[in-house]
Amino acid sequence: MSELLRTERLTKHFKIGGLLSRRTLHAVDDVSFSIGEHEIVALAGESGSGKSTIARVLARIYQPTSGQVYFEGKPLSAIRSRRDGLRYASLVPMVFQDPFASINPVFRAQHGVLRILKLHRPELSAKQRLDEAARVFGVVGLGADMLQRFPYELSGGQRQRVGFAQALAMRPKLILADEPVSMLDVSIRIGLLNLMAKLRDEEGVSILYITHDIASARYVADRLIVMYAGQIAESGPIEEVLTAPKHPYTQLLLSAVPDPMAPLSQVTDRGEPPKVVDPAPGCRFRWRCPLAIEQCSAVTPALAEVRPNHEVACHVAQTGAEVRAFAS
Amino acid sequence: MSEGHEILEVSGLSVDYMLPQGSGADIRAVDDVSFTVDRGEFLGIVGESGCGKSTLLFAVAQLLAPPAHLAAGTVKFKGANLVGLTDRQLSAIRWCDLSVVMQSAMNALNPVKSIGAQFKDALQAHGKPSKEEIAARSAAVMRMVGIDPVHLKSYPHQLSGGMRQRSMIAMAMLFTPDLIIMDEPTSALDVVAQRALMLQIKELQQTYGFAVIFVTHDMSLISHFSDRLMVMYAGQIDELGATRTIFARPLHPYTQGLLEAFPSIHGPRVPLKGIPGNPPDLAMIPSGCRFHPRCPHAVERCTVTAPDLYPVDGDLVRCLRRQDGSLSSREEGSLSR
Numbered sequence: 001m002s003e004l005l006r007t008e009r010l011t012k013h014f015k016i017g018g019l020l021s022r023r024t025l026h027a028v029d030d031v032s033f034s035i036g037e038h039e040i041v042a043l044a045g046e047s048g049s050g051k052s053t054i055a056r057v058l059a060r061i062y063q064p065t066s067g068q069v070y071f072e073g074k075p076l077s078a079i080r081s082r083r084d085g086l087r088y089a090s091l092v093p094m095v096f097q098d099p100f101a102s103i104n105p106v107f108r109a110q111h112g113v114l115r116i117l118k119l120h121r122p123e124l125s126a127k128q129r130l131d132e133a134a135r136v137f138g139v140v141g142l143g144a145d146m147l148q149r150f151p152y153e154l155s156g157g158q159r160q161r162v163g164f165a166q167a168l169a170m171r172p173k174l175i176l177a178d179e180p181v182s183m184l185d186v187s188i189r190i191g192l193l194n195l196m197a198k199l200r201d202e203e204g205v206s207i208l209y210i211t212h213d214i215a216s217a218r219y220v221a222d223r224l225i226v227m228y229a230g231q232i233a234e235s236g237p238i239e240e241v242l243t244a245p246k247h248p249y250t251q252l253l254l255s256a257v258p259d260p261m262a263p264l265s266q267v268t269d270r271g272e273p274p275k276v277v278d279p280a281p282g283c284r285f286r287w288r289c290p291l292a293i294e295q296c297s298a299v300t301p302a303l304a305e306v307r308p309n310h311e312v313a314c315h316v317a318q319t320g321a322e323v324r325a326f327a328s
Numbered sequence: 329m330s331e332g333h334e335i336l337e338v339s340g341l342s343v344d345y346m347l348p349q350g351s352g353a354d355i356r357a358v359d360d361v362s363f364t365v366d367r368g369e370f371l372g373i374v375g376e377s378g379c380g381k382s383t384l385l386f387a388v389a390q391l392l393a394p395p396a397h398l399a400a401g402t403v404k405f406k407g408a409n410l411v412g413l414t415d416r417q418l419s420a421i422r423w424c425d426l427s428v429v430m431q432s433a434m435n436a437l438n439p440v441k442s443i444g445a446q447f448k449d450a451l452q453a454h455g456k457p458s459k460e461e462i463a464a465r466s467a468a469v470m471r472m473v474g475i476d477p478v479h480l481k482s483y484p485h486q487l488s489g490g491m492r493q494r495s496m497i498a499m500a501m502l503f504t505p506d507l508i509i510m511d512e513p514t515s516a517l518d519v520v521a522q523r524a525l526m527l528q529i530k531e532l533q534q535t536y537g538f539a540v541i542f543v544t545h546d547m548s549l550i551s552h553f554s555d556r557l558m559v560m561y562a563g564q565i566d567e568l569g570a571t572r573t574i575f576a577r578p579l580h581p582y583t584q585g586l587l588e589a590f591p592s593i594h595g596p597r598v599p600l601k602g603i604p605g606n607p608p609d610l611a612m613i614p615s616g617c618r619f620h621p622r623c624p625h626a627v628e629r630c631t632v633t634a635p636d637l638y639p640v641d642g643d644l645v646r647c648l649r650r651q652d653g654s655l656s657s658r659e660e661g662s663l664s665r
Contacts, residue, residue, distance in 0.1 A: 046518035047489075155606040156377075185376040186545060186589050190602030193591075212518055219591035219600070242593055256523040257593050260551030260575045266527065269520055272488055 004174055004206055005058070005092075006034040010067035012053050016277065026276045027053040029230045030067070032303070035174060040200050040207045042217035042238065044253075045227030048276070051210045053230075055176045058208070059094050060085070072173075090120040090170035097179040099159035103151045110147040112166045113137070120170050136165040139203065140195055157188035164195060174206045175199070181216065193220045214257050218242055226250050229274035229284035232303055236310030246312040248289045248325030255326045265327065283315065291316050291325050335506055335539050336365040336388070341401030343380070343387050346394065355610050357383045357396070359563040365507065368537045370530070372554030372571060374547045374586070376607045380563040381543045382431075385511050388541070389428050390418055406506065423450050427500035429493075431512040436496060437484040443470075443495050444480030450502055469498040472532060490521035497529065507539045514549065526553055548590055551575055559583050562608050562618040569643030579645045581623045617648065625655055 012028040028050040035041050043051050056062045058069060060076060069076040071088065079085050096102040103112065113133040117124055124132060134144050140161040151159060160180055167175050177196065181189040197220050199205045211217050217224055217238065224238040226247065234247040245251045255265045274284050283301050286292040293315060301313045306320075317323045343358040358380040365371050375381045386392050388403055390410050403410040405426060410418070422428075430436040438446055447466040451457050457465070467477035473494040484492055493513050500508050510529075514522040530553050533540055544550055550557070550571070557571040559580065567580040578584045585603035605622040608614055617635050620626040630648055637644045638651040649655040 046520065157606060185607060186547070187376060187585060187603035188606065190589050190591075190600045194599070194602075214519075215591045215593050218593055218597065239597075252520055254593065256519040258519070258523070258546070258548040258551065259592055259594060260548045260587070260590075261592060262594055264552040269524065272490065272521075 002037055003034050004037050004039075004072065006032075006070045007054075007058075008032050008068045008070065010054070010057060010069060011065045012050075012057055012062055013065045023277050026230050026279055028057070028064075031227075031230075031232055032067075033225055033232065033235060035206055035208060037173075037206055038200055038204050039223065040196060040209055040221045041223045041225060042209045042211060042221035043225050043227060044211055044214055044217055045233075046212060046253075048229075049227040050230040051212075051227055052178055054227075055094065055178050055208065055210055058092065059176055060088065086120065090116075091173045092176060093167040093170050093172050094176045094178065095160070095163045095167050095180050098183055099156050099163055100151075100183070103159055103162055105151050107150075108147065109142075109149050109151065109154065109162050110137075112162070113169045116166055116169045132169065133165075136168045137162075139168060139199075140165045141191070155188075156184050157191060160184060160192055161195065164192075164199070168199070168203065168205075172205055174208065176208050176210075178210045179212070180209075182211070182213070189216065190219075196220050214242070214253060215259075226253065229276050229279070231284065231300075232311075232313060233285070234310075234312045234314075235303070236307070240307070240310055246306055246310070246317040246323055247285075247314045248291055248316075248323060249285050251323070251326040252288070269326070283313075289325060291323065333366040334364045335367045335369075335406060336541075337402075337404040338363050338388060339402050339404075341384070341387055341403065342399040343383050343392065343396055344399045345396050352611070354399075356399070357563055357610055358387060361401075361560075361563075361565055363558060363565070363568060365539050365541060367506070368533070368539055369556065370533060370540045370542065370554045371556050371558060372550040373541065373543045373558045373560060374545065374550070375560035376545060378607055378610065379560045380610075381560050382511055384560070385428070385509055385541065385543055389422075389426065389509055391428070419453070423500075423505065424454055424503045425505050426507045426509070427503075427505045429496050429500050429508060429510040429513050431515060434484060434489075434492060434516075437492060439484055442481055442483050443487075447480065447499060447502060450499060454503065465502060469501050470495070472501060473498045473528060488521075489516055490525060493517065493525060494528070497525075497532075501532070501536070501538075504536055505538055507541070509541045509543075511543050512545070513542075515544070515546075522549070526550075529553070547586055559586070562613060563610060564618065564646060565637055565644065566619070566646045567643060568637070573641075573643065579640055579643060579650050580619075580647050581625050582619050585622075617646070625649055627654075 010028060010031045014025040014027055016025050017023045045051050057064050079088055110133050113136060114129055117129045117132055133147060137146055142161050181192045193216055196207055200207060209221055221238050224241045225235040226233045228249045234241060234250045245254055252269055269288055281300050282298055283296040286296040295315045301315050303311045303313045304318050306312050306317055339362045341358060341361045342356060344354040344356050346354050361384060373381050387398055392398060398411060444466055448462050451462050466480055470477045470480060475491055475494055514525050542550060542554060554571045557574050558565055559567040561582050567583045574583060578587055588600060589602045591600060603622050608618060614621050616631045616633055620630040633648060635646045635648045637646050640650050
């Protein structure tokens, strides 16, 4: 599998507070990962862990504070002209969380797709644009009669499919999907997840699937990246991370996933959010970690491979000791 | 309690949303719902958006505001019918005997008042407690939910989402009520905080013996916490029974579909189908069984006859084919995981 996108020590800080109380919020710190072709990578973590900030940096909405993103081997900072920017935007489109806010309510469902085709594929004639709109609607499971509907006539699931159709119309290589199913009813979420798998298998698209729902990540994704407080805690092939999690936070996260078929696990942790404003060096999970050692409060753990392709940022795990912080 | 263990008895409750004149009939969001809650019981209500679960809660707590209005039914709380009571009569019951925890704590708490000042307001609305009594009780309920009482001086924006939700629950417990109604109190929290809050609610309930009605769209969340489960679809009860029984053998095809719509982090990775179609628009309710357009087992008569809530195996199920036993175990086999 060849590499499509890679981030290198990606960092995004925000300045907060007034003149006298200037502080820095470390939304994303030192994050390096890659996404291959035809691959769904799940980016999981609690709210405020920096998942959406990464998506926005990858979509060029935010400029990174430091670090670099490479797409097909070329750095994003080299994009200067409008033409290059448009080309990148069409190869790496976004699908948003809220299907009720991300589609213009005064235009018909086909409007977004037709505009995208006009902007990004100017070689198509008006007739070809309509045909292509019908085709991408078909791929995402919407009938041709849906093209003329207004958004208020569509259900949440259908609107989110329109979002994917718009992304697909650009002939993308990588779709950035930021919580695409969290606003949908449980009975129709599976349909959208199945659609994402179909786009990977049949259209050859890679997807960065940002979610807080580990179970849905396991359902569609090939690899899992677990974020905590702006840093990667653990990453690896999803089945391996879920069956043998090495980072205490991953273990905590997995033990808290509600599962009616499993016995109830007693999690003692309260789930208080970490400090990401002017954080001191050291592991950011150490306040909540039952295994923290002295080194954890002095040195920020770097991501290191503990098994092939399975990386963990934890001092204890990297010594080779067995980590059992929270039983799942 | 002359009538036994029941603390709440809802019968034939229907709620309509009035439309402006000339734009058609009123929309019935809750249709003929009857259930009881025992003292100290944990009742879970699950359903998708628009199934009427929040409207039902508002109707039970007598909090409906126009255009919603109660069309029929009674809500008996500790033997007295709440329907038709004046605001003054209701305010004597609210907080003291029955309290409500809303979905979004950020919206339910007053942003310009400290947590302690809001506790004081509630306490002073029901008597004339002294300063010391207020301070003691406020600190006590904060400790019950595991927050340091110094946060009584904090404003809502200074607390994390989990702490806000906990302080809402603390506020609901100021008078140790007999019934606490919770409308998706955990939906804004991440899974770790969510699990911690659920464990806390269960522990408090066991210690203080109040009953809980817990509304959620996430069935797996309450699987370990509720005693009985009520599944709602299109304004009606579809299935009502003991939680563990329903998870072990769901009877209504909709409940089965809901259970199969959740991927699991354990076991083999199996492809799931979810439930085809979309939840119905309450203005255009399907004929016969409301679930028949999405039901894999629907037969001709399901499209014609509207099923009642039938007792089957100790549960209540709104399914014609369950009632006459024509839904065979062989057909079910194709559904179960």
